[in-house]
Amino acid sequence: MRYQIDHDYHIHSFLSSCASDPVQDERYILEKAKELGLSRICITDHYWDSAVPGASKWYQPQNFEHISKAKPLPQAEGVEFLFGCETELDKHMTLGCPASRFDDFEFIIIPTTHLHMTGFTIDEADDSIEARARLWGERLLGLLEQPLPFHKIGIAHLSTCLLNWNRQSMADYLATLEQLSVTDMERAFTKAAEVGCGIELNLSDMRTAGNALHTVLRPFYVAKACGCKFYLGSDAHVPAEFEDYHEIYERVITALDLKESDKFHLAQR
Ligand SMILES: [Zn+2]
Ligand SMILES: [Zn+2]
Numbered sequence: 001m002r003y004q005i006d007h008d009y010h011i012h013s014f015l016s017s018c019a020s021d022p023v024q025d026e027r028y029i030l031e032k033a034k035e036l037g038l039s040r041i042c043i044t045d046h047y048w049d050s051a052v053p054g055a056s057k058w059y060q061p062q063n064f065e066h067i068s069k070a071k072p073l074p075q076a077e078g079v080e081f082l083f084g085c086e087t088e089l090d091k092h093m094t095l096g097c098p099a100s101r102f103d104d105f106e107f108i109i110i111p112t113t114h115l116h117m118t119g120f121t122i123d124e125a126d127d128s129i130e131a132r133a134r135l136w137g138e139r140l141l142g143l144l145e146q147p148l149p150f151h152k153i154g155i156a157h158l159s160t161c162l163l164n165w166n167r168q169s170m171a172d173y174l175a176t177l178e179q180l181s182v183t184d185m186e187r188a189f190t191k192a193a194e195v196g197c198g199i200e201l202n203l204s205d206m207r208t209a210g211n212a213l214h215t216v217l218r219p220f221y222v223a224k225a226c227g228c229k230f231y232l233g234s235d236a237h238v239p240a241e242f243e244d245y246h247e248i249y250e251r252v253i254t255a256l257d258l259k260e261s262d263k264f265h266l267a268q269r
Contacts, residue, residue: 052098144197
């Protein structure tokens with residue numbers, strides 16, 4: 001059976017500092033899920049816990065107390081609304097979510113590719129295509145070797161333009177993806193399949209077609225061959241970022257030839 005578009009586990013509300021539209025609150029998100037025909041969604045605002053030293057200035061206000069303002073989450077017939085977060089992995093491989101908070105979330109998204117935060121997630125000296133491609137593999141594998149509750153962890157946007165955003169050049173971004181070594185990808189995705197985390201298909205990264213889409217999907221062909229499981233995450237920060245939802249995901253599902261058996265299943269409550 002073809003992979004069904006029935007969930008979205010990566011959605012931001014206005015509680016994320018980079019989400020600029022107050023319209024996008026938990027009620028709006030729930031209504032949008034109904035409109036899109038989704039039966040399971042998760043709110044995942046940016047998060048670094050106050051108990052973990054080293055938050056960047058940007059992350060300091062994004063603590064647990066702040067993102068918890070979304071609770072209690074509204075519920076509706078036929079839509080399960082989960083509470084999660086998108087935490088962070090700094091350049092020392094420190095996670096912004098401490099073990100003492102794992103039980104407070106139903107899903108935890110970890111981005112290894114927020115390489116736009118120079119000084120925090122990446123050293124200035126590593127600002128080259130080659131270094132960024134190398135860090136892609138090192139950070140992903142390093143994360144997967146940590147003792148984490150992988151049954152409820154998703155690896156965010158492995159093809160995001162944030163990988164090489166500083167120069168804001170589409171060519172540099174795509175070149176970084178082309179540089180990812182097959183060996184690094186295979187090693188990391190074999191480990192990901194073994195620990196059982198979810199691999200995210202990020203809507204905003206996949207709003208492209210033709211050769212660029214093929215490049216964006218490059219890691220995911222390898223992930224599939226390694227036996228990884230995939231979840232959908234729009235990463236919508238504002239209402240417009242839900243546009244063309246089904247069209248984009250159907251194109252990706254066709255390109256990767258995804259079946260229901262390739263889906264990541266978050267444990268039921
Ligand atoms: Zn992100
Ligand atoms: Zn996000």
